[in-house]
Amino acid sequence: MKPWREVAIPHPDVLEGTFQQSEFAADITAVRSGNASREYQDAAAFFQRTFITxxxxxxxxxxxxxxxxxxxxxxxxxxxxxxxxxxxxxxxxxxxxxxxxxxxxxxxxxxxxxxxxxxxxxxxxxxxxxxxxxxxxxxxxxxxxxxxxxxxxxxxxxxxxxxxxxxxxxxxxxxxxxxxxxxxxxxxxxxxxxxxxxxxxxxxxxxxxxxxxxxxxxxxxxxxxxxxxxxxxxxxxxxxxxxxxxxxxxxxxxxxxxxxxxxxxxxxxxxxxKPVATEEAFEIVRRRLFEPVSDAHARDVVCRAFTDAYLAEGTRLPSETQETRYFDRLVQAYPIHPEVFDRLYEDWTTIDGFQRTRGVLKLMAKVIYRLWKDANQDLLILPGSLPLYDGSARNELTYYLPAGWDPVIEKDIDGDRAETTDLESKEPRFGAVNAARRVARTLFLGSAPSSGATKPGIRGIDRSRILLGCLQPGQTASTYSDALNRLADRLHYLNSSGDKAQETTLFWFDTRANLRREMEERKKRFDDTSDIRGKLDSVLKKLTNGITYFDGTHVFTPHADVPDDSALRLVLLLPEQFYSRDETRQGVDAVLDYVRNHGLKPRYRSNRLILLAPDHGSLVRLRDCIRIALAWASIVDDVKSGRLNIDQLQKRQAEKELQTAEDVLPRVARECYRWLLCPVQHTPTDPRPSVEAFPLNTSGASLGSEIERVCVDNELVISAWSPIHLRTKLTALYWKPDKASVAALAFWEDTLRYLYLPRLRTRSVLEQAILKGAASRDFFGTAYGQSDGVFAGFQLGNANIQVDTTLLLIEPTAAAQYEAALAAKKAEKVPTPPVEPPQPPGPGPGYPPIPGGSSKQLQEEGGWGKPTPPSGDDKAKAHTFIGTVDVNAATAKTRLVEIADEIISHLTSDMLASVQVSIEIKADFPAGVSDQIKRVVSENAANLGFKNKTWE
The missing domain is CATH 3.40.50 (Rossmann fold)
Structure with missing residues (x-):
């Protein structure tokens, strides 16, 4: 297909720009006196360029x-x-x-x-x-x-x-x-x-x-x-x-x-x-501005391609384009698109002073001259082709309009500094076909005549007519439709009658700035560290509200306020603590700061934190979207309070824009917060921990589901653990030749602390692994304590166990050897003592002897009856421990834990020992205790089972 400039050649006066306004105005007196130009004076030339309607x-x-x-x-x-x-x-x-x-x-x-x-x-x-x-x-x-x-x-x-x-x-x-x-x-x-x-x-x-x-x-x-x-x-x-x-x-x-x-x-x-009908104006203008078309076949090919393109788009274009006669209109108006004539004759001729034929001729002559000089390659001269960047063509149009249109064109429609030009430079898809400028030019041609306040009727043109003014064969209407949507969100003087996504929405330019200009001005009021962060905090809390995978989710929480306990926690970092592949320092430093510190104290359980960081490249857009939402919210608030007076259409627009901005924020926030940062330490000998980053998929599943997927796929958090992995860790780090057992819950406490150990989601994950492993003889044996080389409650291959603070996990080889030793001792035959009636307990620390055997022998044979009075050797041993210690109330929590770990746990390691622990609390109040303290302590003491809870 050939562009219009290769098929329809303008007249010399149009090509050379030598036409004058007077040459378009027929002057009958000048013709009679012989002083008119040749086009009017010579009868043959006159009828050559005149279409007889x-x-x-x-x-x-x-x-x-x-x-x-x-x-x-x-x-x-x-x-x-x-x-x-x-x-x-x-x-x-x-x-x-x-x-x-x-x-x-x-x-x-x-x-x-x-x-x-x-x-x-x-x-x-x-x-x-x-x-x-x-x-x-x-x-x-x-x-x-x-x-x-x-x-x-x-x-x-x-x-x-x-x-x-x-x-x-x-x-x-x-x-x-x-x-x-x-x-x-x-x-x-x-x-x-x-x-x-x-x-x-x-x-x-x-x-x-x-x-x-x-x-x-x-x-x-x-x-x-x-x-x-x-x-x-x-x-x-x-x-x-x-x-x-x-x-x-x-x-x-x-x-x-x-x-x-x-x-x-x-x-x-x-x-x-009445001389001229609208359809006949096509030929009048064509004859006056162009030489006769010499290549009718090339013209018909172009016109047919346009009609085929319109049929392919279907209902996205006006209904008349689907009729077969539209091809005839294209041929008749060639090389100017019929939509140009429709807008000029239906809209612009309603403006006072715009001449029906002469005004169109003057305008199109200047348009054709500029397009010819700029080597325009459009197939037809469409509304989207109008060179509004050219001062002469622009002035010809704005001359008939109310004052104030020049800044509208320069800012929003056409020119080097226009928003449309900027959008096309940033979006290659639009820039390839000048989509933004063509849409804006079409909108201007179709809506500017209705800008006067006294003009009756419905303002604006719909999406289908805008697409008709832009689309050429080989292009898709979706490109221009997307450009229109972007412009509706961006331009200061473009207005719409409703939801921009709907086909029935009307769009128009006006010399009065829309509320978008007000919004842009208000955007500058909001501060990053207070307004923006506060709004982002609320958005992220709503976004993470449904996450149940973690025991706690903390948005912008300082490390001093993130509890140092066994709960698995997700921490969302501040915008300043961003992460990207090229810039990792801020995010990594923030993660290590959380891992190491809990306020002014070191963090004890460092392996319970997963952190979510914003992407550096997405922060600009996120902040801008937040500013937009805050600006629209302030406009709506001012309208409601009467501080801003606008009409009902603009009020509805502001409310709609606010809702749109609020709806966008969760999506933009999720697209920004897409780096899951996990502290790791590959071996116990690593000099310092490091941070691994995992990108989240920002589309599809919810944020919680996506974080869970990444944690499971990359084993950042273990939700189900095999006993073989437990045995591997115990073999590598805990079981030694001189220590073949480890306390099960001591290992759990270590997984909370050390980054080189697996991050188990809950304690039950370890308990399930222990129960599964205990049922087999391949992983470990179990016992409930060890004293003098004797494992209390030893079992191997039996899952009937209870995971508590006394449970020991024994290296499988040592457990098998211990089991063999027990079996060998039981195999030894020992004389059976005569059965004596049981003796009542004596007043002393022991019991009467059992005839026929010593207590030592019974103990070695594994069969205990009633305890016997201590032998001479036993009397040399201590039988009772009584300990008293004063505990500072300020450090009571830590001291009591130490006493339980270092004293009580050793006392209870002997299965025969009877250990009783009593706590005596005495508190003096020189000024008298308050009612609140008295009530709380009394209720808590009762709930905790205190035998004595007296107030004096």
Missing amino acids: EGMRLLLIQVAQRLNGRGGEPVIQLQTAFGGGKTHTMLAVYHLATRARNLSDLVGIPDLIDQAGLMDVPQARVAVLDGNAHAPGQPWLHGTQRIRTLWGELAWQLGGAEGLALVQEADATGTSPGKDLLKTLLAQYAPCVVLIDELVAYIRQFQEGQPLSGGSFDSNLSFVQALTEACKLVPNAILLASLPESEIEAGSQRGVSALRALEKTFGRVQALW
């Missing part, structure tokens, strides 16, 4: 019939909006009637004459009365001849001095000649054509009660009425007069009065005609 065709047929005396309307009023082609139509009649060139040289005229059923058009006299050419008090000068009135000028142009003589007296007195006199004049010089242009502009200059040389207001109206009646009576005379369509074009109140009077005058005999 249906209305013009019917009018020229009537002119031809009238001049031949074969019917036709005698009086025709041309009444259209400003720039609607009235003067251009009169020029067509002028060139047809004067016959300065052969009819065969006038493009389209021979066919027209055939349709009229005529052989020829007689050469006629043409009188041109231009209301802008002279003022009522300014006579016409023809050599030495002075003519004062319209009727005098009419007579002179038809018959020279001879014709003027017929109305000489009426011209001198400024009174209207009668119908009969005008009939004589017209009949004498028939066939004739009278062309009256800008009649209102002439008559409105007469002041009430102040007659001028040109007559008076009433005499001129009388002349017009008499002239219309006279033309009706002369079969080969015709009158064409142009009147403005609106009162605004009529000018002053005097002009409006003149217009109303002339409408009544012409209304008696006229044939009203």
Whole structure:
């Protein structure tokens, strides 16, 4: 497919930029006097560039019939909006009637004459009365001849001095000649054509009660009425007069009065005609601005590609694009897209002062000139192609708009400093097709005319029409749709009527900044360390609220406030403690700080922390999103409190934007907090711990589920443990040749402390591993204490155990050897002592002896009966321990733990020992105890089973 510049070549004056505003304005007086440009002066050139519309065709047929005396309307009023082609139509009649060139040289005229059923058009006299050419008090000068009135000028142009003589007296007195006199004049010089242009502009200059040389207001109206009646009576005379369509074009109140009077005058005999239909404007503009298309096949290929692309997009585009006739519209308007004409003729022509045809020609000439100079490669000139970056083209549009549009275009729409240009430079997908600028240009063309406060109706254009103004074959509508969504969130002067994602939403530009500008200003108010962090804290707490994998989740909690206990905890670091692959120091230092410290004291249980850090590259966006949410919240609050006055549409927009901003925050926060940091120490001999980082998948499952997955997959936290792994750790770190057992819960305490040990999720994980391992003879044996080489409650291959503070895990080889030794001792045969009745316990520390055997022998054989009185050797041993110690109340917790570990645990290691521990607490209150302390201590003492809890 070829771009438009290779198929449709503009006229030289358009290419060279030599066109002038006056060249687009047909001046019938200049043509009559021979002073017009070639395009208007030469009849052949004029018809070469003139598209004969249906209305013009019917009018020229009537002119031809009238001049031949074969019917036709005698009086025709041309009444259209400003720039609607009235003067251009009169020029067509002028060139047809004067016959300065052969009819065969006038493009389209021979066919027209055939349709009229005529052989020829007689050469006629043409009188041109231009209301802008002279003022009522300014006579016409023809050599030495002075003519004062319209009727005098009419007579002179038809018959020279001879014709003027017929109305000489009426011209001198400024009174209207009668119908009969005008009939004589017209009949004498028939066939004739009278062309009256800008009649209102002439008559409105007469002041009430102040007659001028040109007559008076009433005499001129009388002349017009008499002239219309006279033309009706002369079969080969015709009158064409142009009147403005609106009162605004009529000018002053005097002009409006003149217009109303002339409408009544012409209304008696006229044939009203409106020259240009909207569809016909395509060809008018094309002929005036472009040379004839030489490669029709290339044009049709492009137009067909556009229609195929529109069919492929379906309902995303306006319904008329799905009709087969849209191809014909594309061909007819080529190389300008029909949407450009639709917007100009339907929207821009509603602006006061924008001329229907002339204004479009002027604008498109400047647009084509700039696009040609910039080597534009678009297949058609679309609304999205308009070079609003060009001052000349931009000024042509903003001239008709209210003040204030220049900063809108420079800031939001087009130019080096526009937001659209910045977006395209950051988004290659948009920049490749200039998507943002094309969307903004289309929006401007379709919505700027409705920006005036007095304009009625619904404002803005919908998404489908915006896409139509941008899309070309080979592109997808989704690119432009995404660009529109981005612009709706970013631009300061772009407004929307509802949810931007919905197809029915309308978009428009306005010179008043939308609330986004207010929001951008308020964003600067919020501080990172207070406002931003406080909002982020609440967002992260909501985000982590459902996490149950950890026993505790701490957001921005100082290490002094993170408990140093056995619970597994997740800590979310501050934004300043970020992490990235290239910048790890802040995150790693923060993790080591938490692992080592618990306030001013060292952390004891360091292996219970997993930390979540923000990504360095995502922090900027997260902070910006938080600022946006805070800014919208402040706007909504100010509206509710009456500190900010806005309309209901903007109020709803602010509430919607606030909700959108709040909805975005959890997602953006999760995308930012995506580094799971885990402290590790691979061996006990590592000089210092290190930190491993694991990236989280920010899409799909919830944050809690994703953290759990990463912890399980990378064995950061052990939720189910095999006894073989437990045996491996015990073999490597605990079982030694001189120490074949280890306390099970001592190992649990070590897993809480040391980073080189596995991080078990809960104590039950270790208990399950112990129970599974105890059922087998391959992993370890168990016992409930050891004294003098004897394991109390020893078992191997039996899972019927209880995991408590006394449970020992024995190296499997040592356990097997110990089991073998026990079996060997039991195998020794020992004489069975006679059975004696049991003896009552004696008063001493021992019991009476059992006849037939010693206590030592029974102990060695593993069968104890009633204790016997101590032997001589036993009496040398101590039998009772009584210890008393004073404990400082400030360190009672630590001291009691030490006493339990170092004293009581050793006393209970003997299974035969009976150990009783009593705690005596005495507290004196010189000033008397408070009711609160008394109540709390009494309740707690009762709950803890105190035998004595007396207050004195």
